[in-house]
Amino acid sequence: xxxxxxxxxxxxxxxxxxxxxxxxxxxxxxxxxxxxxxxxxxxxxxxxxxxxxxxxxxxxxxxxxxxxxxxxxxxxxxxxxxxx
Amino acid sequence: xxxxxxxxxxxxxxxxxxxxxxxxxxxxxxxxxxxxxxxxxxxxxxxxxxxxxxxxxxxxxxxxxxxxxxxxxxxxxxxxxxxxxxxxxxxxxxxxxxxxxxxxxxxxxxxxxxxxxxxxxxxxxxxxxxxxxxxxxxxxxxxxxxxxxxxxxxxxxxxxxxxxxxxxxxxxxxxxxxxxxxxxxxxxxxxxxxxxxxxxxxxxxxxxxxxxxxxxxxxxxxxxxxxxxxxxxxxxxxxxxxxxxxxxxxxxxxxxxxxxxxxxxxxxxxxxxxxxxxxxxxxxxxxxxxxxxxxxxxxxxxxxxxxxxxxxxxxxxxxxxxxxxxxxxxxxxxxxxxxxxxxxxxxxxxxxxxxxxxxxxxxxxxxxxxxxxxxxxxxxxxxxxxxxxxxxxxxxxxxxxxxxxxxxxxxxxxxxxxxxxxxxxxxxxxxxxxxxxxxxxxxxxxxxxxxxxxxxxxxxxxxxxxxxxxxxxxxxxxxxxxxxxxxxxxxxxxxxxxxxxxxxxxxxxxxxxxxxxxxxxxxxxx
Numbered sequence: 189x190x191x192x193x194x195x196x197x198x199x200x201x202x203x204x205x206x207x208x209x210x211x212x213x214x215x216x217x218x219x220x221x222x223x224x225x226x227x228x229x230x231x232x233x234x235x236x237x238x239x240x241x242x243x244x245x246x247x248x249x250x251x252x253x254x255x256x257x258x259x260x261x262x263x264x265x266x267x268x269x270x271x272x
Numbered sequence: 273x274x275x276x277x278x279x280x281x282x283x284x285x286x287x288x289x290x291x292x293x294x295x296x297x298x299x300x301x302x303x304x305x306x307x308x309x310x311x312x313x314x315x316x317x318x319x320x321x322x323x324x325x326x327x328x329x330x331x332x333x334x335x336x337x338x339x340x341x342x343x344x345x346x347x348x349x350x351x352x353x354x355x356x357x358x359x360x361x362x363x364x365x366x367x368x369x370x371x372x373x374x375x376x377x378x379x380x381x382x383x384x385x386x387x388x389x390x391x392x393x394x395x396x397x398x399x400x401x402x403x404x405x406x407x408x409x410x411x412x413x414x415x416x417x418x419x420x421x422x423x424x425x426x427x428x429x430x431x432x433x434x435x436x437x438x439x440x441x442x443x444x445x446x447x448x449x450x451x452x453x454x455x456x457x458x459x460x461x462x463x464x465x466x467x468x469x470x471x472x473x474x475x476x477x478x479x480x481x482x483x484x485x486x487x488x489x490x491x492x493x494x495x496x497x498x499x500x501x502x503x504x505x506x507x508x509x510x511x512x513x514x515x516x517x518x519x520x521x522x523x524x525x526x527x528x529x530x531x532x533x534x535x536x537x538x539x540x541x542x543x544x545x546x547x548x549x550x551x552x553x554x555x556x557x558x559x560x561x562x563x564x565x566x567x568x569x570x571x572x573x574x575x576x577x578x579x580x581x582x583x584x585x586x587x588x589x590x591x592x593x594x595x596x597x598x599x600x601x602x603x604x605x606x607x608x609x610x611x612x613x614x615x616x617x618x619x620x621x622x623x624x625x626x627x628x629x630x631x632x633x634x635x636x637x638x639x640x641x642x643x644x645x646x647x648x649x650x651x652x653x654x655x656x657x658x659x660x661x662x663x664x665x666x667x668x669x670x671x672x673x674x675x676x677x678x679x680x681x682x683x684x685x686x687x688x689x690x691x692x693x694x695x696x697x698x699x700x701x702x703x704x705x706x707x708x709x710x711x712x713x714x715x716x717x718x719x720x721x722x723x724x725x726x727x728x729x730x731x732x733x734x735x736x737x738x739x740x741x742x743x744x745x746x747x748x749x750x751x752x753x754x755x756x757x758x759x760x761x762x763x764x765x766x767x768x769x770x771x772x773x774x775x776x777x778x779x780x781x782x783x784x785x786x787x788x789x790x791x792x793x794x795x796x797x798x
Contacts, residue, residue: 247524
């Protein structure tokens with residue numbers, strides 16, 4: 189779980205929050221309702237998760253309730269059988 | 273009665289009473305008879321609570337059968353409707369509704385509390401009619417949430433049947449609020465004739481029939497909604513409402529478009545681009561699609577190629593125009609586009625409900641081939657901005673014979689072969705995912721942050737997303753602020769589509785020799 193969070197956090201910081209202090213992004217920071225990820229960024233994140241972990245995410249799995257925070261994302265990825 | 277927007281519904285209600293008029297995302301449908309009856313009940317209730325012809329009434333609801341019925345109910349009162357973005361910060365919504373002094377507002381229970389709080393702060397007290405939570409109205413065999421609200425109101429105080437009012441075609445039909453450079457949205461006032469003349473032009477170009485199935489992608493406060501709502505209803509066709517979030521979910525959207533057998537598409541190009549990139553379109557049959565209209569921003573041609581590779585058979589039409597004219601020019605993409613073309617498509621020729629010309633800064637017509645500002649006159653043009661006489665005096669060029677030409681701010685060149693070519697803007701307005709944004713409105717929003725001393729916002733073209741927005745801030749005591757927190761602050765003070773992609777920190781904003789902010793220097797840093 190922690191490894192997934194680290195990997196996804198690094199991706200979000202690099203791609204969408206360049207220059208941000210990593211401590212500002214916690215496991216419970218809202219990613220979508222806060223405006224950190226817009227619609228295009230969300231699709232990029234989904235593509236990253238699919239490529240990185242070899243999983244496929246259905247449309248209903250990519251809404252704010254499933255990928256709204258780093259903790260949500262880690263839970264979703266592990267529910268797909270990814271061991272971390 | 274001809275010449276009003278609600279006459280379209282009257283006509284189809286008589287001709288096609290039992291055909292499905294609207295189809296909601298979760299499978300609820302309503303026939304033309306049902307829609308007409310529901311709109312009549314809204315009319316009766318609004319008239320009963322005091323709405324008069326000429327009033328403004330707010331529609332603060334998500335896209336639904338109920339919001340369409342509300343719009344027609346308002347029009348049937350002879351009033352103008354004001355659709356407000358249910359996803360925007362409540363303070364902004366309350367501002368718009370208060371700005372045009374709505375007499376009443378139709379809304380949903382989940383939006384009610386925040387709206388009442390914001391209106392109270394402004395000292396406004398319009399009548400508010402609240403549809404109950406959708407879950408309470410889940411048994412749709414009993415009718416929509418709006419019908420449930422009307423039933424409840426009637427149980428207390430029955431609204432008598434009121435006459436439908438058919439105002440003059442030149443009377444106000446609706447107000448659409450757009451981004452304003454001062455930080456406050458501007459209300460674009462459009463007459464019934466502006467809407468009907470545009471819809472009639474669409475009929476002549478797209479030849480819709482009752483067999484067509486339209487998809488509605490845009491929210492109702494967006495000008496794409498005029499085609500979305502009134503063109504199918506005029507022709508007795510079926511309108512499939514797509515939830516505001518579906519455009520961001522290409523996999524689900526692709527499935528809906530195929531399953532619903534959508535034949536007439538109208539969206540911003542970015543939705544099409546996302547669909548072609550992420551929608552896995554080879555999994556479905558899109559044989560019913562016959563027209564794909566796009567508008568609201570430049571369609572990057574490489575992205576267009578991807579869409580047409582997936583959907584080679586429909587007509588593709590670029591519809592161009594600001595909210596103030598709805599659509600004023602159009603360009604049908606030829607069947608063959610060279611694969612190596614990257615130059616943007618033209619915006620094409622004038623629609624027949626307006627007349628366009630290209631002028632120099634002093635208002636004289638320039639020769640074909642010379643760059644100038646596109647100005648527009650005719651039935652499709654707005655009456656003006658609500659309660660902004662000083663701006664209205666500036667945005668119209670008036671001929672000696674009194675003809676008013678709306679100055680679009682768009683710089684174009686007329687090409688003999690393809691019509692008008694878009695060359696950019698003469699101000700700081702940009703388009704992003706179809707929304708027009710005055711960068712000054714973002715600056716005004718960010719300037720309310722307690723830590724911000726100065727702010728400047730720039731936009732640059734981005735090959736994948738179309739437009740990228742960066743805010744440069746100088747902050748008190750010079751310490752860099754958290755970007756996460758700035759994004760969160762933006763999300764509570766600005767519509768989502770205005771949240772900057774990036775933030776940069778500077779000690780002081782660069783200045784030109786005349787002490788204005790040097791935006792070019794900032795753009796060079798993006």
